[in-house]
Amino acid sequence: xxxxxxxxxxxxxxxxxxxxxxxxxxxxxxxxxxxxxxxxxxxxxxxxxxxxxxxxxxxxxxxxxxxxxxxxxxxxxxxxxxxxxxxxxxxxxxxxxxxxxxxxxxxxxxxx
Amino acid sequence: xxxxxxxxxxxxxxxxxxxxxxxxxxxxxxxxxxxxxxxxxxxxxxxxxxxxxxxxxxxxxxxxxxxxxxxxxxxxxxxxxxxxxxxxxxxxxxxxxxxxxxxxxxxxx
Numbered sequence: 061x062x063x064x065x066x067x068x069x070x071x072x073x074x075x076x077x078x079x080x081x082x083x084x085x086x087x088x089x090x091x092x093x094x095x096x097x098x099x100x101x102x103x104x105x106x107x108x109x110x111x112x113x114x115x116x117x118x119x120x121x122x123x124x125x126x127x128x129x130x131x132x133x134x135x136x137x138x139x140x141x142x143x144x145x146x147x148x149x150x151x152x153x154x155x156x157x158x159x160x161x162x163x164x165x166x167x168x169x170x171x172x
Numbered sequence: 173x174x175x176x177x178x179x180x181x182x183x184x185x186x187x188x189x190x191x192x193x194x195x196x197x198x199x200x201x202x203x204x205x206x207x208x209x210x211x212x213x214x215x216x217x218x219x220x221x222x223x224x225x226x227x228x229x230x231x232x233x234x235x236x237x238x239x240x241x242x243x244x245x246x247x248x249x250x251x252x253x254x255x256x257x258x259x260x261x262x263x264x265x266x267x268x269x270x271x272x273x274x275x276x277x278x279x280x281x
Contacts, residue, residue, distance in 0.1 A: 092267055094269070096271070101273070102273065103259070103272060103273030104216075104259065104261075105269050106268065106269065106270060106271075107237035109267055109268065109269075111267055117267075117268075118270070133196055150215050150216075152215070154269075158263075159203060159204040159206055159221060159263040159269060160206060160218050160221055161206070161208075161216070161218065161261075161269060162218065163215030163216050163217075164215050165214060165215050166213070166214065166215050168213075
């Protein structure tokens, strides 16, 4: 069966520090991969999605970036965090061309 | 611009009191509409996929329906364990999937 792992689960970072969140999927090949952010009262905001290695689509211009160095690995990064980057970050995967998303447990980021 | 709007934002029901949650959407070329359940501090859990108007899906006390402009999630005789945030999402052309802000459902015992 397929599983998705996301880490770290919680982190507190100062403004201006770098960020790296990692997500890996097991038990499937060539998944679509997604990063969402959930802020209070704003619902799930799509940040990036990827349909293959090295292929990243960005939905929101901001100081975040994403990379997909391997088929089942998706990384969310920032060089300098802003206060507004605080939130609950969720990684998800789907089978190619299908829409059902399977989410990780999330990473809660607090920027101080 | 593709858009998903859910209502109400929050709903409190007594145990056994049936109701419906609404999801209205504006997309060009709907490929699928999805319902998820999210418990506090957790990632959303997939419930249903609907592809075309008139389609219905059921799971325990939940039934999802779809028209050309909206979807409803009907909850029949809910129990306290049904308390959660219910999210609606749509997939238009391509691989982008857009979510609504969700409905927070609280079932009182």
